[in-house]
Amino acid sequence: MIHFENVGLRYGMGPEVLRDMTFDIPKRSFQFLTGPSGAGKTTLMRLLFMSLQPTRGLIRMFDRDIASIGRDELPLLRRRIGIVFQDFRLLDHMTTYENVALPLRVRGKEESSYRSDVIELLKWVGLGERLNVLPPVLSGGEKQRVAIARALIDRPEVLLADEPTGNVDPPMAQRLLNLFIELNRLGTAVVIATHDLTLMDRVDARRMILSDGRLDIYD
């Protein structure tokens, strides 16, 4: 589904921050992306989300070479990807419910068709009582769960989550992990960038370890 081949990336004239990345993200797969701070996890997540283009190498997303994807096609491809940003990127003037419903709203769906799904998902992530709350009032952990719910609401083919459990307590981290596992069982490929070794030990999944701009994969 996603294929990287000899991918490298440098910022400006600086050294390559990612080098010779060659790997696949198969359908229905589950993997953790880990490595020390500054290793390039977020940059690799951005490459996977197509918000950055590599300076060399080939990336194929959903059987399309991303170098040949037009600007107009990009939003349509991104609809197949769910992303949880490290900084959440919630809209402060929208409630929890409205933030989660946003991806469906921009796809032109009627509210009546997704209302119960959004409420159910928010209950599942423990925010059933916070439907009408605006993000500035939410705690870091709650914001994170809203961001996760927004990424999952349209059942993406791939879920990219950058430190999705960084701001939640262990029981909630386990609950969110269960949610990712359940989503994976339903057919979504999951990539979780994390530092949390405890979290990784809870699932027998592929580990992609970034170090000095290089990637080692342990299946």
Place this chain on the structure above:
Amino acid sequence: MTDATDKARVEKATRDGRRARTVVLRPMAPIVPQANVSGTALIVVIAIMSFLCCMTLGSVFMVQDTAKAWQGQISREITIQVMPQDGVDMETTLEAVRTSVLSFSGVSSARIIDRASTARLLEPWLGDDFNMDELPVPRLVVVTVDEGSPPDTSALREALAISAPQATLDDHRAWTGRLVAMARTTILVGVGILALMLSTTMLTVIFATRGAMAGNRHIIEVLHFVGAESGFIASQFQTRFLMIGLKGASVGGALAASVFLLLGVWQNASMATPLNDQATALFGRFQLGDGGYFGIVAVIALIAAMTTLTTRLTVIRTIEEIDRERANPSMAELE
């Protein structure tokens, strides 16, 4: 969305078998927030610029109407001056001139300025106790002509040369020419000022809109990343900023129209007062007419359209910038 405006929407949580509970949601918020500080500031900026623009437009229309009125008043009249001559009775000559002039087609009326009126005309220079018979005071016949088919002035001159050789005809051509030139210059200057004012308004609106939009970049980014197409994002912002533009421009335009209306009412209510006479002589009648009001509506529409277009272009440019960062990672690093 059909249900989006419902005050309260209720869902029953029955899926997990728990006791049914009502879930009340507020009406769906617009994607672009309705009120923020920059939006209010933009409305105020647009209202002020629209007011100034409409005032300038109205003033140009007013000057144009006044210039036309002056020009019309002078070209509607011809003055015949009859010099006194020894042995010739002035009143008989004046009557002969009047009769001769009235026989020409295109002459609507001819009026002899009588002795009393002539004395009043000379009063500012000669005082009120002078004897007109002691001075060779010329007398006037004021001829009103039909503007549509004016009389042949050279034929009039020839006829006067026969009936009253001491009479001279002044068709005000020199004055009319000067007034026409002055009126045209005034209107040209007014149109120039209006063009400058419109350009300034447009530039101000463009920069103020871009300023207000700068605070919304994060919304564009989020929408872009959750899969919204450029057209969808642009339409959301356009609608919001069209309303801002219309609101601001309408307030400014309505204020300007009110100023003209109030001044017109005041002018009508205080006729023949020194202040009114001075104001009327200086500015003319404070009446906009259909053209003026149409112009104000056009200015409002133009400003609203500019706001909308600027918003659209700013959204598209922001999305292009995001995509440029994608293509050139060094730009993303600088962010």
